Amino acid sequence: LLERLLELGAVVLAERSCLQKYQFSHGDVVLFKCPSDHRELFVKRLIALPGEWMQLPGTPDIIKIPEGHCWVEGDNAACSWDSRSFGPIPLGLIKGRVAHVIWPPSKIGRVDTKMPENRISPL
Amino acid sequence: GTLVVVTVNDRYASVITVRGTSMNPTLESQQGDRALVSRLCLDARYGLSRGDVVVFRSPTEHRSLLVKRLIALPGDWIQVPAAQEIRQIPVGHCWVEGDNPDVSWDSRSYGPIPLGLMQGRVTHIVWPPNRIGPVERKMPEGRVMQR
Numbered sequence: 001l002l003e004r005l006l007e008l009g010a011v012v013l014a015e016r017s018c019l020q021k022y023q024f025s026h027g028d029v030v031l032f033k034c035p036s037d038h039r040e041l042f043v044k045r046l047i048a049l050p051g052e053w054m055q056l057p058g059t060p061d062i063i064k065i066p067e068g069h070c071w072v073e074g075d076n077a078a079c080s081w082d083s084r085s086f087g088p089i090p091l092g093l094i095k096g097r098v099a100h101v102i103w104p105p106s107k108i109g110r111v112d113t114k115m116p117e118n119r120i121s122p123l
Numbered sequence: 124g125t126l127v128v129v130t131v132n133d134r135y136a137s138v139i140t141v142r143g144t145s146m147n148p149t150l151e152s153q154q155g156d157r158a159l160v161s162r163l164c165l166d167a168r169y170g171l172s173r174g175d176v177v178v179f180r181s182p183t184e185h186r187s188l189l190v191k192r193l194i195a196l197p198g199d200w201i202q203v204p205a206a207q208e209i210r211q212i213p214v215g216h217c218w219v220e221g222d223n224p225d226v227s228w229d230s231r232s233y234g235p236i237p238l239g240l241m242q243g244r245v246t247h248i249v250w251p252p253n254r255i256g257p258v259e260r261k262m263p264e265g266r267v268m269q270r
Contacts, residue, residue, distance in 0.1 A: 033239030036215035068183035092180025093239045 015099045024049060024091065026120070027113035029098040030072065035089050043098060044072035044082050045114070050091070053121045057084060062121075068092070075114075135162050138249060139178065139190070145221030145228070146190055149176065149258060150248070157250035158190075158258065160243040171196075171238075173267065174260035176245040177219065182236050190245060191219035191229050194263065197238075198270030204231060215239070220263075 024030070024046055034040040048054040048071040055062050057077065065071055069088035074080025083089065101107045137160045141150045150156050160178050171177060171193055181187040195201040195218040200211050204224070212218055216235035221227025230236065248254045 033237070034215065035237045035239060036213070038215060038237065038239035038241070066183070068181060068185055090180065090182045090237060090240060091185035092182065093237060094185075 015097050024070065024094070024097075025113060027115040029111050029113075030094050031096045031098060032072070032089065032093045033095065035086050035093060041095065042072075042082075044074050044080070047071045047073050047083070047116065048120050055119045057119070063088075070094075073116075136160060137162070137243065139188070139245075141190065144226050145223050146176070146192075147223040149192075149222045149261075150190065150245070151254070154254055155251055156248050156254055158245045159247040159249050161246045162243040171217075171241065171244060172260060173199075173269075174262040176258050176260075178242045178245060179219070179236065179240040180242060182233055182240060188242060189219075189229075191221050191227070192261070194218045194220050194230070195267045196270070200268040200270075202266045204266075206231075210235075217241075222261075 026046060026049065028046045029043060030046050031041055031043055034042050048065045050065050050067050050069055052065050053062050054065065054071060057073070065088050068090055070091055071083045071088050073082045073084065098111045100110050139158050139160055141152045141156045141158060143152055150158060173193060173196060175193045176190060177193045178188055178190050181189050195212050197212050197214050197216060199218075200209055201218050202209050212235050215238055217238055218230040218235055220229045220231065224231075245258045247257050
């Protein structure tokens with residue numbers, strides 16, 4: 001599946017096997033339908049999974065992620081519209097995991113799983 | 124809720140087997156109803172309408188598909204049954220309910236759901252023979268004020 005994504009300004013390879021096996025991991029970069037506009041696709045990093053407690057960035061608050069939902073954030077926090085604005089999203093909105101950037105040449109490579117530190121506490 | 128099992132899958136249509144009773148009498152699992160699901164409604168040109176029977180990913184269990192009736196669209200005001208409450212459906216969301224409300228777990232419990240969870244519209248019952256026919260669009264009266 002090839003998707004041209006303005007968010008990354010690059011062509012990425014998105015794998016869908018994570019949907020088949022229904023396995024998501026912290027730090028995955030995921031492709032999902034925008035919760036307020038189902039015709040739009042977003043790319044964000046998966047931060048927290050159902051049942052987990054996490055600290056909201058920039059506040060002392062912690063919240064619990066509801067069943068069937070997850071928390072997504074953009075890596076460029078200053079200009080990203082993500083779960084910090086619209087809250088947890090249903091996992092059912094996820095369309096795939098971004099595995100590689102394949103264009104432009106300067107950006108070719110695997111998209112790594114990466115987690116911000118100290119923000120999640122599992123059940 | 125009413126779960127569905129996808130038995131034949133194609134880009135534009137699927138056949139599903141219905142389990143559960145929340146959509147009785149429209150869809151009856153006891154009779155082994157199989158239904159045709161059209162995905163054309165997911166394209167912008169067509170779109171979903173109030174009263175459609177829809178298949179969507181469960182908001183609380185992403186591995187499950189559910190089938191309910193679509194009651195209200197973004198911007199509509201809906202009267203929530205047994206709650207003496209009127210709510211406006213947020214942008215990008217919709218309200219779904221089962222036809223058999225006593226056993227249906229739906230938007231009355233989990234609230235509006237994103238339209239992005241929609242997987243298709245149920246158009247016909249295709250099995251068993253005595254049940255073959257179209258699935259009609261139907262709206263509960265007087266509960267939705269359209270935007």
